[in-house]
Amino acid sequence: GAGVSQTPSNKVTEKGKYVELRCDPISGHTALYWYRQSLGQGPEFLIYFQGTGAADDSGLPNDRFFAVRPEGSVSTLKIQRTERGDSAVYLCASSRTGTSGGLQETQYFGPGTRLLVL
Amino acid sequence: LAKTTQPISMDSYEGQEVNITCSHNNIATNDYITWYQQFPSQGPRFIIQGYKTKVTNEVASLFIPADRKSSTLSLPRVSLSDTAVYYCLVGGGSARQLTFGSGTQLTVLP
Known part of the structure; x- marks a missing residue:
């Protein structure tokens, strides 16, 4: 079946502009995650959705991210007033039901959106 | 949050068994240990998960000692296509605990 898809695959924008990044999870998955990955680093958690609600948004770096x-x-991940430091790969993942109890559900990742802020 | 420590990089040759060890001294009682693999320009891919002792699937084995303060991912007979970054994750109670760290860059040489 289809995996997680993300659009666009690449986005170049200018400092101060607004960007939207889209994630299409695997059909039927209720949990959805956003991560940010800088060069040479592992993915950094941003936000976790369970259904329509943000169950945990503690990873969002500041109020420019929503x-x-x-x-x-x-x-959709929205970034206002982009800064050069926002340049990174933004990864989306989904899982069937999410994390609960002691067991982590397998997360299925998309290919990411490469954001470059000039 | 349980912090994990892995080697930054490892080299191996085709056909060899590779063992990557992850330290997680502060692992909590209900934490699981999960390993992901990431190729360049792709998102991470789940490899294996375990809580204690040994877990094996078609791709790898995961060895977890009784104190659970470390774990070892074992890849049998690696090939060039196993060259990737491998991440050890510890946690499970909340999404915030899903911390990837910097991972281990495995390079398989011919």
């Missing part, structure tokens, strides 16, 4: 998942499927 994410929505209005219908419990597609999610």
Whole structure:
């Protein structure tokens, strides 16, 4: 079946602009995650959705970052007033039901969106 | 949050068994240990998960000692296509605990 898809695959923008990054999770997965990965580093957690609601947004670096998942499927990560330091690969992952109890559900990752802020 | 420590890089040759050890001294009672693999320009891919002793699947084995303060990912007979970054994750109670760290760059040589 289809995996997690992310669009665009690459995005170049200018400092101060607004960008939206889209994630289409695996159909039927209720949990959705956003990560940010800088060069040479592992993915850094940003936000976790369970259904339509943000169950944990503690990883968002500041109020310029916001994410929505209005219908419990597609999610959009929004970055306002972009800064050069926002340049990174933004990864989206989904899992069937999410993390609960002691067991981590397998997360299925998309290929990421490479964001470059000039 | 349980912090993990892995070697930055490892080299191996095709056909050899590779063992990558991860230290997690502060692992909590209900934490699971999970390993992911990441190729360049791709998102991470789940390899294996375990809680204690030994877990084996078609790709790898995971060895966890009784004190659970470390774990070892074992890849049998590696090939060039196993060249990737391998991440050890510890946690499970919340998404915030899913900390990847910097991972181990495995390079398989011909």
